[in-house]
Amino acid sequence: MRIRVLDDFEIVTDDGASITLPAAQRRLIATLVLAGEALSSKQLKRILWGADGKDHTSAFTSLVHKARRALPPGRLSAEGGGYQFRFEDGDVFDLREFETLVERAQRSREAKPDEAAGLYESAVALWGDPPLPDLPTGPDLPVVTVKAHRLLLVLQEAREALAEIRLAQGEHRRILPDLRSWTAADPFNEYMRQLLMLALYREGRKSEALAVYNEARRLLVEQGGEDAEPGPVLRRTRDQILADASEPPPPSVPVQDPPEITTGLPDPTRILDYLRGGKDNFEVDRQAAKALEATAPGLHELTVAHREFEDRAVGALARAGIDQYIDLGAGLPDVRNTHQVAREVVPHARVVYVDHDPMVEIHSRALLLDDPSKTAFVRADLRDAEAVLNAPELRRMIDFERPVAFLLTSAFPFLPEDATQVMNSYVDAMAPGSYLVLSAGVADGLPDRAVELITRTFSSFRLRTRAELATLCEGLEIIEPGIVDIQHWRNPLEVPIWVQRALCVVARKPGGTTPMI
Incomplete structure (x- = not known):
């Protein structure tokens, strides 16, 4: 059986007969095919009807019954309160074809660029316009949205790689129609636009190449x-x-291996998500968070205050004219994130999120990167400053000749005990007039049992001191009110000090024309 999901959804049996499905059945089966796993009835009803608060059980049951009758026996199976599409040996699935072609192209690109270009062309040709037309996506449908976003990212990289090979071979005329089409479909993809400009220029069409740039600015x-x-x-x-x-x-940016998520051990990112009231965590994280709260009351309030401090700091920086932000150790998306806060003041602000956690990458790419011309994600360990600063995604987005704000808040405790070398690398990369935003939990006032539990739960977690924050700001201009508890940094409200404390500081690199906030 042949299954197509990258273009208009289609199933063709081994004898060549096409199975025609109504729109709702296509969405149901296409979703299960892409998911590659069982989805609960609740998830599927939300995909089909949205979160409208109504009970669609009867309509859903009827829909599943009709879809089962339309498909060969055993293909739509019930699994633990949900449903799964069953593949069989010999099935031809266009998504698998695409991934195989891209993998072969990547392996052969350096030694056999002609062969790689042909493979990339075959892979790209599997996609329709628009891509994935029968798949619903959105923040309420993470199972579908995350996988669809990942596929679209690989498609983008395959197109870019194909264009690079053709341009390197002097075949700018051959690739030019595709570059026009791809840029029109993704007008805020600046790298694709750059390739189009180069192709036009090499074709002797300098004015058209410059017009492509002017369109981007417009x-x-x-x-x-x-x-x-x-x-x-x-x-x-x-x-x-x-x-x-x-x-x-x-x-081009290399296609990274899909991230793997481990769920057997508590994870600090997911624990923080739970403490903030998020849903992207597991039972092991919730149990660890409850144990920490029992020994250090006020952790929940502290995480909320931490987010509010970041909002106040980013808002103040935006009002001072800072329009570039690098959020190091960004963590899981929150209700309000750096790019949203900054763009309330500076609509064109560019933001790069950096994190090495695979779950953060998946959710960030699905929920944060709605405007790739101004927002990017880099999967890297912030302790490796060279890898972060040289990441192609970051270099495309950030102009280090202009002021930029580095945010290192939630992840600061995970830097090495002596964080001077790492921090100096980031500060050295900042243009005069740039800003550094730091915060960290401190041991002051914490019971010994709480400190022991924190360090036992997270082996690489280090509670910091006021002196350490001051040392890292040497050579920078510390902004008023100085190094203070996060809930007291320019907060008009009177907020108490909890058992667990966190200090923060905002500092400016001398020089430049940006004002002191």
């Missing part, structure tokens, strides 16, 4: 105001074209 101005500008890579390409100094395209 789109950004419409969204973010007159001060909005394309990123540093696109601006550099424009300058090269104006100077008639063509360069080959920079290397």
